[in-house]
Amino acid sequence: MAISAAIGTPLETCLAQAVDANPALKDTAAVIAAVARSAVEISERIGRGALGGDLAAAGEHNSDGDVQKALDVIAHESVTAALRGAPVAEVASEEAEEVMRLNPDAPLAVAIDPLDGSSNIGVNMAVGLIFGIRPSIKNPANPLASFTTPGSTQIAAGFVTYGPATALILTLGEGTQSYVLDRAEGTFKLTSPAMSVPASTKEFAINASNARHWDAPVKAYIEDCQRGTEGPRDKDYNMRWLASLVADIQRVLTRGGVFLYPGDARKNYARGRLRLLYEVAPVAMLVEQAGGTATDGQTRILDLVATGIHERAPLVCGSTEEVACVATYYAGGKPDAGRSPLFGQRGLMRS
Template sequence: MQTFSQYLNESGIDADLSQLLLTLTDSAKSISNAVQHGALAGVLGETEQENVQGETQKKLDIITNDMLKGALNADSTVKGLASEEEDHVVSVHRDGKFLVCFDPLDGSSNIDINSLVGTIFSVLPAKNGELTEQSFLQSGRNQLAAGYVLYGPSTMLAITTGSGVNFFTLHPETGEFLLTHADVTIPADTKEFAINMSNQRFWQPAMQNYIADLIKGDTGPRAKNFNMRWIAAMVGDVHRVLSRGGIFTYPTDNKKPNKPFKLRLMYEANPMAFLVEQAQGVASTGYESIMDIEPQEIHQRVAVVLGSANEVNECLKYHA
């Protein structure tokens, strides 16, 4: 099987971008090892710290963030980084070509129950001049690469550089990511949806009506039965969508009126939208394409509706 480094060499990807992607995947191998050791390494449980979003940090949130920061600091191609766990953007190398946004451990609420977690990343071009938060505020269309690493029964890398999506699986003996699924495509139709139903009463009428019609199954207007799946980690739910189709949504809600959205644009929604669109799916807020949003701040949140093209478009009709 083709290794990830062989894939990069043979795909004609820019040498500096290849170097950065290898830095990210090498870090993922270390994170995978830490996740697998779990309680044996004393890395489970919460800390007394909160991140900038006011969320209590898990020990592994901090450990994985430090792993990625350390690796990116040692990579001369990186000009700056932004992380869910950092209050502000971090300057790295003055002459670096790339900016990296990442969620070091998506789904960290799953850590202590030994369920799916992952690392999500996005690579943007760096601009000349001093690094500021404004440097990162580029639409998702500017992404040069995006992907995630899923830490599950096997550790898998999903990645795009703008020419389709490929899956690589980490070989536990050789420590190499090997190409196992080439040119991943999301089926246009589906009978699966993923949503946090406990928030139903807080959704906008459009999403309430859409999900209500799915639940009615073959007796309702959709005339077919749907199954609900929910992993409570975006990285796991999106991996299922990429693997076999489906629709994943974390919609607008009024549970906390000052926080109507859950997912972060720069290091969750944009990279996942890039992957989904490259796999022939659709990614929207319900009202506009995620990757067309012009960011206003680094920790900006957005609503997310993504997955199988025909099903997402059905959902968007309710919002129209």
């Protein structure tokens, strides 16, 4: 959907325009409209903060071992209820152990993180919702069939950021658009028809408290960023970490940057923290459609195939030149930016 609508056009109008241009998107548009309706409801709930009850109240553990907070469950129930009324056969949700079967004959399957950034619930920080839409593969013997295809089979992907504004970032495979919720009307309206990630950056996002657990390439890359103009990168970097994937990625999509959640040496973190189906693959599609790059350090995310719905994958994404630079560290080298780290003026041979 290359959007030609004016800024301020309602989401419904933009979706109708996309369906006019490509009638095959009719069901996908219906799913997005359903997700958006749930997002409006959850946005209102979050906006009331503690006046709406203790949204951070701890409950059960989910399938990944995280303690579910009240809002995780509320968001899961809201979005799955909305999807029941949409042409969706299967849902893979962070908050459900197994694939949920909704409307068996429907053409689409949806992977969903109903509430992203759960550690920010209850402290008035940004959280969100992430989704990826794929064709449903009818295989009664294998409920995973629709989700065990490469991320490149996603028809559409998006996320909602419940931040100072509630934003919807969306791709239907032709560019990435942003919308903002007009709270007075309860409608998302177009704010950017073509988000574009700058190719270069001076900003990285990583949870630096894990530094001692990182593998050698990540350590070397971040250390070189921190050395700034004194090191081989020859530029001073800034760091941001919001602990909310949607908010960190919205920033990267808006002004560039590189986001890293690599694998590390902690127990169960060999493949990082983020889940391939409902976090990493949708984000990768959005970033690529905005002109950025998304890898697991070396391999393109959208070529990866999940074998289970809660499987994790490392994520390195954002500004293309910076993601390529990280890959050179993974390949055992360092970038040659005119000041070779080994032989340049500020290189290792000098230090």
